[in-house]
Amino acid sequence: MTSMAGKQPQLQSIDIQQLPLQQLNALVQQLEQEIELFGNSLNSLKLAQGKFVESQECLNKVGPENKEKDILVPLTSSMYVPGQLSDVENILIDIGTGYYVEMPVESGKDYFRRKVDYVSKQMEKIQPILQEKYRMKQVAVEILQSKMQLMQQQAASSKA
């Protein structure tokens, strides 16, 4: 039987059925940890995506129609100084690890578009894994519960 388990995926679920209670519990816990990990990653990706989208939208405001307009520049999150938008053609983008690049607005938009795409792709990779883990956890929990019930029934009948 066990030598065939690798060839027929159906037999794997039978293997879970036959696991002792302790191991089943450990399995559920492990799956829960994995779900948490992937969930956290997904959340961080969503956050990052939001930031990129926000920056991209901000760039829509940087154009010739807003040249020389008055703006308030934040020095801290609660203190602003007045200023004027003098350069509407170029922007400075943080591309990571301490490097900043000056580029025209259009390339900046392109940069953020690419970043959003990249993050979306990563999310698409994680989503199915997370769903699969959820499904596995559900199956494991169901088996665990049915086993517990069985044990309780056995204990009750042996007492009576």
Added chain:
Amino acid sequence: MSSVHAMQQKETLQKRLQHELEQYQKTQKDYQKYINGRQQLDAQLSENTLVMDELGRLETAANVYKMIGPVLVKQDLDEAKQNVQKRIDYINGELKRHDGLLQNLEKKQDEHKETLANLQKHYQQAQQAQAKVNSR
């Protein structure tokens, strides 16, 4: 076998067991440490590759700045590329080093597990032997 002898044997076994357990836990700790280090390196590698990718897309005339403390310092594009490439190479080297270390530690862990199981078996045997002597 006298009861004194059995007791002595049990005590030495207990000491060895304790020692082995400590060693095992130490290896586990090291293992975790290098796993964390590896994850960090992985993150750094992907960040640096993304930066390299971005730098590769730029025209040669593009202005590149490097953040040094609170100031942005203008840097040559080629120089920046070289720097990032150097970092990527270094991180790749570190990754290989970590992988080797992790493999070693895994082997060590398995060895410790085996000796622990053996010692435990001996210890139980000694305990049984002592119980037999005592009950007589």
